[in-house]
Structures are given as C-alpha cells and as structure tokens.
Amino acid sequence: MSYLRRFRARYSQTAADCSRISVRNDHETKRVLVTGGAGFLGSHLCRLLLDAGHEVVCLDDFSTGSRRNIEPLMRFDAFGVAIHDIVEPFELEIDEIYHLANPASPPHCQADPIRAMQTHVLGAMNVLELAARHGARVLHVTSSNVHGDPQLYPKSEGGDAVFLGRRSGYEEGPRAAEALFSDFHELYELDVRLVRIFNAYGPGMHADDSRIVSNFVLQALKGKDITIYGDPSETRTFCFADDLIDGIVRVMASPASLPVPIDLGSPMEFAIGEVAEQVIELVGSRSNLVLRPQNAGVPCRRQPDIALAMQEFGWCPRTDLSGGLLQTIGYFDRLLAASRSPSAEAA
Numbered sequence: 606m607s608y609l610r611r612f613r614a615r616y617s618q619t620a621a622d623c624s625r626i627s628v629r630n631d632h633e634t635k636r637v638l639v640t641g642g643a644g645f646l647g648s649h650l651c652r653l654l655l656d657a658g659h660e661v662v663c664l665d666d667f668s669t670g671s672r673r674n675i676e677p678l679m680r681f682d683a684f685g686v687a688i689h690d691i692v693e694p695f696e697l698e699i700d701e702i703y704h705l706a707n708p709a710s711p712p713h714c715q716a717d718p719i720r721a722m723q724t725h726v727l728g729a730m731n732v733l734e735l736a737a738r739h740g741a742r743v744l745h746v747t748s749s750n751v752h753g754d755p756q757l758y759p760k761s762e763g764g765d766a767v768f769l770g771r772r773s774g775y776e777e778g779p780r781a782a783e784a785l786f787s788d789f790h791e792l793y794e795l796d797v798r799l800v801r802i803f804n805a806y807g808p809g810m811h812a813d814d815s816r817i818v819s820n821f822v823l824q825a826l827k828g829k830d831i832t833i834y835g836d837p838s839e840t841r842t843f844c845f846a847d848d849l850i851d852g853i854v855r856v857m858a859s860p861a862s863l864p865v866p867i868d869l870g871s872p873m874e875f876a877i878g879e880v881a882e883q884v885i886e887l888v889g890s891r892s893n894l895v896l897r898p899q900n901a902g903v904p905c906r907r908q909p910d911i912a913l914a915m916q917e918f919g920w921c922p923r924t925d926l927s928g929g930l931l932q933t934i935g936y937f938d939r940l941l942a943a944s945r946s947p948s949a950e951a952a
Contacts, residue, residue: 636662642664
C-alpha cells in the first residue's frame, strides 16, 4: 500500500475537519505554500519563488510577521495570502511546502512558551498531514538552537534538565518538530527536507527580535550606546538572508528526500565586539559599548559545518558581513524615518 493510501486510511477525517483555504490558480506552475511567509526570511523566499514563475501562497497569522514585508509582492497575480494560525489544521491543494512558521525569537518564545511549543509541534503536524494528503514535497526550516551548547561537558547530574528552562520553547520545540518530520518520512515515505539556519540577518528583520545585528543597528541609528551581553570576544557567525534563501531553495530542489538536517550559515566567526564596532563605523555613530551579564543557557559559540551543503548543493554564503550590514542599516534607517514621518504620527 502506498504511503498516501496508508496515510489517508489513518487520517481520513482530517481534511473534512480542516479550514479550507481558497487561492486562485490560473496557470500551469507549481503551487508553493510558504508558512510564515510574511516573516523576515519567509517574505524573501516568497519573492524569489515568484520571480522563478511559481504560484505562491503565503500563510501567516501576522503574530510576528509583517504586512510591510509582503506589500511589494501584492502586485504579483500569482501571489496569494492566507491569514491562518498554523496551530489549526487547514486544507489547501499544494505541490511544495516551505515551513517557516516557527517562533525564532527568544523574547517571543519566552513571552508565551506554551504557545511557542504548540506552534512548533502542532504546526509541524498540520503541515506534515497536508503534505501527506497531497503527496507534496515539504521542507522544514529551523534554527541552529537545536544544536544546544556543545561545550556543556562533562555532563553533571541533572544536566540534561536544561530543556526545562526559559529557553525550552526556543530549543526543544524545534527538536520535536524535526523528530516529527523524520517520523513522517520513515512511516509514510514522505518527501522531506530539514534545514538548520545560523544567525540570519538582513532587510526585513523584526525590530523586536533581540538579535545581535538588529539590536546593534537600531541602537547605533538612534545614537544610543550599544549593549553587549557577555564577553565581547565571544564569537558568532552571521549569514545574509539572500544567501540563506538561495541555500534553502537548492535543498528543496534536491531529487532525493533529505531527512538528515542540512546546516546553512556562514562558517566565518566574528567577535561580537568587532561586529558592534563595525556597525558604529558604518552608521557613523558615536555610540559606546556597554557590557551586561549574559543570560543563562545561551551558547558562547555557534558555528555551522556547511561541508554537506557545499558538497551536495554547491552552496556557500557569498555576501560579506560589511556588505550585508550596509543593506540592513539602510533598511532600518528607512524604517525609522517612516516612523518619524508626519503621516505615521497622525496615524
């Protein structure tokens, strides 16, 4: 019995119970669903897919995504928006699914950790069930936080209980979602891909994500001191959004299912203090550096191994940090200018 028949036998009632989403389909192209399509990376992905000639459905509940991100895409006849909460089942005829509707910001996860876990786990289930019903290829994007901190050795008694901390929805939720994707591949032969991204940045970032780049850029543009949590010599890697989206699309195009996670990111490490100094220089700010204690449980180093992405897909990041920072600074500068405009104040 094929995986679709097995799946339909088990979940025969699921489609009837789902919210049906109608999106116009006028032409013979792939219909691609991007969950979280109004988010930072999701909107970049929607644009690339539209430019490639596909019909794109952006599914988002706009809890963290922004209508501003997708406004330029509304001119495309092949672009549709479905306002829907990924936690709730839904039905949509689709050929491929890029699943990016995952909480990626520590503040957002910690504000409502139970909701974050529901989004990771129930959202993954709903996407996987939809993919299985329609035989769609599905790619899951998660963050490097699933790696945890590899330097937590030797293990102390009770050391594995870190998943009970405030970051649990940020780290354990993505792990649970990846496990579901792996299980659906094994049990139903579903065509899946797993991608882990490292420290994405670029235009379209959420101002309240508390990411290093957005924090530094906004503080510098506002003439405020730049806050560094922890040791400024600790390193991070940073990968520009366009490079990550290129890698994600390459992984999706692979002819074989890939239930093994693929790391995408820049292997080049930068000291956090050096990044802050570079932002200050590029902005032309007089900001000073202010050091604060690091929050517990945050890895002091995180570097991807992209050997598999290079070997299998010929992928590597091409945007240098200064070039990517300039584009990101320009985006936030325009955003701040728009917020200060008379029309914005009147609204």
